[in-house]
Amino acid sequence: MSATAPAVPPASAGGTPPAPPPPGAPAGADTPRRRAQRRRRLVAALFLLPALLLLGALVVYPILFSIGRSLFDASGTRFVGADNYVEMFRDPSTLKAIRNTTIWVVITPAVLTGLGLILAVLTEKIRWATAFKLLMFMPMAISFLAAGIIFRITYEQDPERGVLNAVAVGVHDVFADRPAYPGARAREDAGETPVTKDADGSYGTAADLTPGSTVSLGIVGVPPKEVPADAEPAAPAPKAGDGVLAGTVHLDFVPGGGGEPGRIDSGERGLPGMTVQAVRDGKVVGETTTAADGSFRLTGLADGSYAVRLPASNFAEPYGGVSWLGPALVTPAIIAAYLWVWTGFAMVLIGAGLAAMPRDVLEAARMDGASEWQIFRSITVPLLAPVLTVVFVTQVINVMKVFDLVYIIAPGPVLQEANVLAVQMWLVSFGGGNNQGLGSAIGVLLLLLVVPAMIFNIRRFRRSQS
Amino acid sequence: MTSHDTVAKGTVTQPPAPAAADAGAGSSSGSPTRRSVASRLTRWLSRGVVQAFLAVIALIWLTPALGLFLSSLRTEEANSTSGWWTALTGPSQLSIDNYTALLENSGITQALWNTVLISVPTTVAVVVIAALAGYAFAWLEFPGRDWIFLLVVGLLVVPVQVGLLPVAEMFGALGLFGTIPGVVLFHVAYGLPFAIFLLRNYFAEIPREMLEAARMDGGGEWRIFTRLVLPVGRPAVASLAIFQFLWVWNDMLVALIFADSDAQPLTVALQSEMRQFGSNIEILAPGAFLSLTVPLLVFFAFQKHFVQGVMAGSVK
Structure with missing residues (x-):
């Protein structure tokens, strides 16, 4: 805790009253003493002058000015009383900003403090703690602009370019097959076995095929580069035996032109990996996938009439990942970026608190047979409460004022959806809104929101002085 | 992990004193040893889980930054057709062309200089002005001192948003709006409460006898300030300077409002690049990386001061 020491100076210094005059001082020394006192005050004034001048002119006066200005209309000519404050809760975009700032304040400091606590406790158990702390702390040094650009790149929607969606798609494809031919379709109007498209996007023949017959299904709408490299020239299926429906799924398109729709012409290739189903009375009774030349055999079918179907999953659009910066997820996504920046801060601060904790208390608890969880809950957390409070309060203040990250990460069209008070204040006063009355009111609201923190700081300071 | 080993050994070899006094010598020695083997095993296992978990966290933290770095080294087409991670297996796509182009872009170099x-x-001014005031608050006597200082403590958390409009108006009237001195003045004013708070508290810890002795020797206050207080307070001054420098270097909001296009710093130049052209990664990525190299260098060079500064600043 040595690092927070400056906030807690010893009581001996600082607010000590002036020393009483030495007991034996002659009364005649009064005039030079007073002159000396005047001189001391003059020196103090000179030391303080630049600071007080700047603070007065650029901080204190603007606060008063803003409060006054917030009671006037957009152009500043007409007194409108509390209208701007009422307007704040009526104007949809400011209301949205208030709502989002509330989400930020409720979620972020709590998550950040919790995460920092967990990581600080766990970091004590590893050998590479220093390297880990360094890595986690690094984002603190860089600007929110840089962090924002980093996360714009990370949240990129296209799974080919955005790493997060690349991972999302990868995980998704482990659990669900990738569609074989997105956007392709079967030829409905030609060939010996016409197919029709169902409402669900699948293609099926008429339900009049009996085991032993063969079909050929022509597919179009597959770009040449999407045809698998191992695709072989398509061939008509050989005669199928008992209980077997055989056939070929081919790309019904001859490069360079020619060929007859619905027929397997020379130069046309089979489409491997296509899922084919045998359907009887609306129920799937057999399923297979096509070979390299596009051929398939549905075996083990009882006598009866069947339809051959290419299910919609063959043609579905592939899973494109999550729209991180879409309207629904943009605020959580930006909060995650904020956590990336600030978790190291919480972790290191709490870690310093942990290091200063009395080890003998922990050892005594261990000897009494307390489990690690019991120790954590009943000793570590209560003893850390002051540090946790500081981290939490710091983050509440920070989060209320968050501007850069939101402004940079939210794409233009979604900015309104991700709006927070600090961004709205900027938009209203400078970024085109040009309503300085409302802008001042939002500024004053932000100031009011940090007043509890102000009181917390002042009380903490006074306590440290007494 | 010496501390944990000590704890484990302590449990085994030193049972609570009263128990040791009561029990016979040999009777209790067997079970603790066996328990320690078991507990060592579980500790070893749980440490493995902790290691793996923290390794995953480290990977998550590293990946986005690596993404920026690799993107900044790839061409425009490469970035628009494939992900930056393909460079991990095909390093041939990496080149410093983006950086050379960036450094030939006069707008960007001007912004870097700004x-x-x-x-x-800003850093120099904040440190000097706050050191003067901090010394006065800590060691000079004048009426209302403690109340004025409490006001400064109160100002610690004032959001810059409150100041933006009025100061913009004031600077407009003074001809400072849009200029570098205007941006500097605003930063100095809003950096002062924390700076004064930090330095006053640090200076207040200087032993009274040291100052009394210096005053006895007839040193004027200015002499005491420059010869005694500043040297003794160097660690705090260093922390403050680093922290203040990074804070201003990384700022976007203040400069976005107070700097015009000739005075704008790198952060503002990059964000306007972003607003105007959408996703031109070949400028944004190297630009962002350029803007974060200086803070990272400062961070690594002055780690200890940086951490202390951040911690002391946690009230802000």
């Missing part, structure tokens, strides 16, 4: 012109004077 960033220096804003952050260095």
